[in-house]
Amino acid sequence: MLIPVLTGVSIIVFTLIRLIPGDVTYVILGTDPRRDQVEALRRELALDRPLHEQYLAWVSHVATGDLGQSLVYGKKPVLQAIGEALPVTVELATVSTLLAIMVGLPIAILSAVRPDSVWDFAARLVAILGLSIPNFWLATLLFLAAALWFGWVPAVQAFAYIDDNPIQNLQQIILPAIAASASFAAVVMRMTRSTLLEVLRQDYVRTAWAKGLGGRSVVLRHALRNAMIPVVTLLGLHLGSVLGGAVIVESIFALPGMGRLLLSSITARDYPTVQGVVLFLSLLYVVINLIVDVSYAWLDPRIRYS
């Protein structure tokens, strides 16, 4: 399935980016170019060739692992640009996902084992808020609250990678991770609560109670594992979405991640970078979904793949 998916994605992204009016010559030459300058630059960048030739040339390079060079940013290799942006987004995705699970799961469990209690009510209210509040609003509010109420903001400077400066890295990632995790935490809460409530009514759980097992053992060891399957599915979708689309959070907190790279490339009509990044993200998405599918077998031994 990987090859057909990537082929389809490559054709779609190649075509779509070229449908947007205006091309990269406006970005490089500005808005005052002579017609002959534009034509000469288009020849230099091979943009004057027929579309199918451009596509085949690009695909033949991709097959050898070369995603091309940026048309705009000093001919920077696309793979290098991805290599610089990906760790930032992966870290954002990982931390935000961990936060979402660390917050969402315990609250969901508490809510499920105490249905219709004050805790359940509060948890459901928090979940609704998490789903309703736009992440760009939350990101701005977090930034403002930290700055004005607590006198602290993450340093407005180049992103520090975790191996360079772990303390500054943590300072710079924590607020964006909270902003990016809020809605997923809410989804985890609701989904886990809902499935856990169903699982807790199953016969085998009743048997476990009847055997005299403690509450923790019944819920965490026996019930929760079966309730996690839909959550793992959502986890895969969430990771894919954060890896490719945390543009707003990255913009507000100036994180040089994949979302910002993609947005700036689209704005600049930097065709190779857009094509390369989208293709890479598609590959990543397929891999994540494969991992999610395999994890079902681990969670539920009844599921086996042939």
Add this chain to the structure above:
Amino acid sequence: MLSTDPRERRNLSRRDLLRAGAFAGIGAFIAACNPNRGTTTPSGPSGGAAPAATPASGGPKVGGTFVFAETIKIISLDPHRAQQAVERAILGEVYNGLLRYKAPPAAAPNAVIEGDLADRWKQVDDRTYEFNIVSGVKFHNVPPANGRELTADDAKFSIERVSSDKPAFPFRALFPVDTATAVDKLTLRVRLKEPFAPFLGFCAFPYFNVIPPELAKENNDDIVKVAVGTGPFVLKKFDPNVEAILERHPEYFRKGMPYLDGIRMTVLPDKTAAFNAFRAKQLDITPILVPSLITAEQAELLKKEMPEVTVHLVQGLPWQSIRFNAAKKPFDDKRVRQAFSLLTNRDELIAKYTSGKATLIGPLPSSMSAWALPDSTLKAHPLYKRDVAKAKQLFADAGVTLPWKVRYLTTISHKDLVALIAQQWSEAGIELDTTVTPDTGVFYSFAEKGDFDILSFGHSGFQDPDDYFSTYIASDGARNYGKYSNKEVDDLIVKQRQALDESARKKIVTDLQMKLLDESYFLYLVSTPMHVAAHPYVKNFWVNPIIFGATRYWESLWMDK
């Protein structure tokens, strides 16, 4: 103690609900009492015109890293190709030109030319200029220049490069150079293709910088990622999406300067984040470039919340206008264009679109005080006085039947302006079929094809009048998208460009502006007010209406902290 045993269920009671509500209320009360919250205080330093940049008594302090942010990423560091103001913000610190404009308070911004790398210059004949270069100027001590001394050959190479006819070099129209000769080690002679009055002005404009030839040669003439010049700061680190870090040039030719140890420019894509970072004292100033500027409302908030901060208000060179597709009927009829001018209430645009902070403009922005028509002339002009009845009469005389739907092209940044204009014009039965493009690339692709009846856009011009006429109005102007053509106007444009006597040129420019007002190919609307705030420890800071030269004078910037 909570139990995980589902057998111990509790339903929510009214008492529980009231208890939860009480806790929530107490929490909100505590948050509201947070002593760190900003309080509103009346008055404080007001905006108005940019205050004179005078050093405090005791002289400038040396040291510190100046931090600012812009929302636009940098694409190119090639000083002879870069066209974005944000790129000029870096290049203005790394490079020098032969000339520049005197900074306030010595002169009004961009009004008087002074030497930069050239300490003397003269006009030999109507097409030839000679520049004497300052002795002992050193390039930055980084490869490939490695701190060597600047010579006339470097200036020769640079002026030939900036006026290059190669496809990627866009400024040849500003520098119509025929030949450039290094007469001796420190003397450059430039012969132009024709008499060209704006030449010295364009030399003083930030677009012309002197580079070491080896920089271009060793990088295959592709210097978008490197910058080595003679400027007050050395480029230490550059990441186009992230930041640029500059450090003091220890052998800068203006002794004693720069005062700062360094400058850091961060790319913050979100304007609100940049504004909040300033409030959190992470930035020393708010953004200085369009479109990153703070709004009038944000400026007012700062005056209330942080009265110690200085909020500058300057009428920038960027300007807002409307133009017609003169290649399409009935917009080729002057009466139709004049009718639209009579329908436009510019005072309302100033009040509502810019919160009262902008000024009227004519064919030249009001900040070009040496050349622009005075405000009194504009206000008295019959086409600047709204008259709906007269507009309808002009439409009728031109054979236009009302109501009338017209195709209007603009960008997303102007949608508020267009909404106001649509409301004003609707009184005469004009309905707009508006296309709002998401970015300038899309906008210009429509504009180039002539796919519009009327369009509006903001422009950032140069400080010489020629750019406004030759580029936008002349029949062969590169940005004359409406294909307007008028022989009398074309003749006046050529005449002002070749009038080397300044007072004679000013007369021609005044006549040309009055003619353009009457022709109404452009409806000139309002200026762009630039609000920039600086913390009180920032000294010698002024806002340059030419955004391309925003940082060019920061060699004399210093911080008292």
